[in-house]
Amino acid sequence: MHGIPQFEVPAGAAATVKIIDTTSSLNLVPLGRLLEPPVHNVNHVPFLPVYSYYIESSDGRKVLFDLGTRKDMHNLSPSVYNRLPTTGWELRVEKNVIEILEESGYQGSNFEAIIWSHQHWDHIGDPSTFPDSVKLVVGPGFKDAYLPGYPERADSPILETDYRGREMIEIDFSESHTLTLGRLPAHDYFGDGSFYLLNCPGHAIGHLSALVRTSTNPDTFILLAADAVHDMGEIRPSEYLPLPKEIDLHHYGYPAPCPGHLVEMFQDSRGREPMQPLFIPSTAESLSTARATISKLQEADCQDNILAICGHDNALAEVIDLFPKSANHWKAKGWSGRIHWAFLRFYIPAFLSGGRG
Template sequence: MSSFTSSVPPGKPTSVRIIDSTSMIKKLPVKALMKPPIPGFDLMPEIGTWSFLIEHESGRKLLFDLGVPTDWQDAAPTVSNRLKSNGWEISVEKPTVQILKEQNIDAESIEAIVWSHWHWDHIGNPSTFPASTRLIVGPGFKDEKLPAYPTNPKADVREIDFEGRELHEITFTEGNALQIEPFRAYDYFNDGSFYLLDTPGHAVGHLAGLARTTTNPDTFIFMGGDLTHHGGELRPSPLMPLPSSIPSQYIPALCQHLSMTTACPGSIFENINSSRDRTPASTTPFFEPAMGKDIPLAIETIKKTQQADADENVWYIFAHDAQLRGVAEFFPKSANEWKQKGWREKLLWRFLEDFEIAARQMKEKAGADGNKL
């Protein structure tokens, strides 16, 4: 068991609500994001992008990620041309600002928007917020991404998304900077309630969020952005090995398809790993990133995040985690009671259901060879 939370200084809790941004991406090939392949798992689940509303006890509010912009077809040409030609199905029903307004939260009350990173499926529509709403980005963004489109016709971010408002780049050298091992951190409210973490690799300036959801005990939601795109990029790990058996209540559909009523043996999934040279099979994630600015650095960041992921008082949520549906509760409801409601435990291994075809093959092979699982 990891003790990541022991490295976090004492602080106050803050309110966290998970917003379904109404974004949806379909027909996204797994190989575009992760490797090595798993037989039968060729397309990612239909994925959205979660946004998070963080509200300080003083009433100050910020948003972490916004989802897909409603005008994604009008992204910078280097982005929109690729999106229109790659065969993905992309949709978004409404901007985040409208979702907030429907629950009587005015755009003027949002102090800042944090981009986990600048990729098209996270940036939303900042221009729908007033100029008083700051846009916060990670280290290196300004040097790497400015000037933006159309001043720079080849840029992949747009001026309209931040013109007329403060564009604040977190450098992790400011007065509120600190170390939350193994991450560089920034104490946003200066009271230990919400931190930004330096999580480089996937994109220039990639940020994660760490919100304290309760005290006594201290619990946290770790907002991972695109640090991972699937639970199998993070798990299993040396600190979170594959269980010898996984109760059917956590992977009900898969156990049913495998005709296992009470639990699925972990050996099935170890065999999926070892058959793809992912060893040690019980402690090596199923995948590693296949796309990103600096993949070795992204892998190193994932390894750091495994320390937080293995802490029972931390709930790690990546931006496109399709498994949340049917388990977690979404805005306007609070996510602060995630631990009492057991959401983390219900979701830890739920991603294994994506491997149904490979799991069936492993079960059949074991039976044909006369082996027990």
């Protein structure tokens, strides 16, 4: 095991983070579509919920990081919508995020910005349901890659109505506008050290992740990886965070701890080393860049004061407090220990049921 790398974050304020179940999800996505190497007896990626994140600064500024899937999916850009029926995926969406917010007493005008982690349809929602005063924030290279939106540009994955009439801000990660957290270029969005946007390219052009400070004295953080990973098995285990001797999955219906050596056997059966992540991404705008981004995120993930989650993390709902409750007390409530290795519950039983040869 290598020593824990430095991941220093300048002193700052804390923000409030609330994790929103957007009521949208993906199912029956072939495992090989997102992850490799394959897993015997596992044909599909485990159920993929879709999350949005409410972020509020200490002085009351509010933003949303991602919006999930829009309820009227038939109004997606045709270049996206026409492709979805060919995938065989099972898609569900019940509400737009604005409806979920309004049910808890929030109005669209309460928010200063919507931040898109990237342009994919299950993250951009429907910004037109928010007032024009709400800005749209995107990552570097986004405008050149995807503007103008449909219908002016027929192949664009976004719509003109997503941004028409509102200010679109593309985050600048050049040296004069950024700092570095670990090896990740970062932008201090609120200017008080409570909420950083992270330059995490690879999965998509301009892909953003985020780091939210959830407490001070001591500092704790939640890392919102978005689609930099789709399964936490892409980031764990690592050279900094090896498999424990026993893995407690009783919160997910496993009465006895899973021996760590069993996971090592599983890794070996797939040509993986014990300290390599279970998976590597199989699909991305740039696979080499996506994998480099993951290696940088591993340096944050191994810190005991950072809870790393991804935009489709199916371990969350059974353990953490969801919107309208705050997720800030994750450390005190012991959530990290309960969800950290939860992804293994899908793969080790398949290994035991016949994949050991």
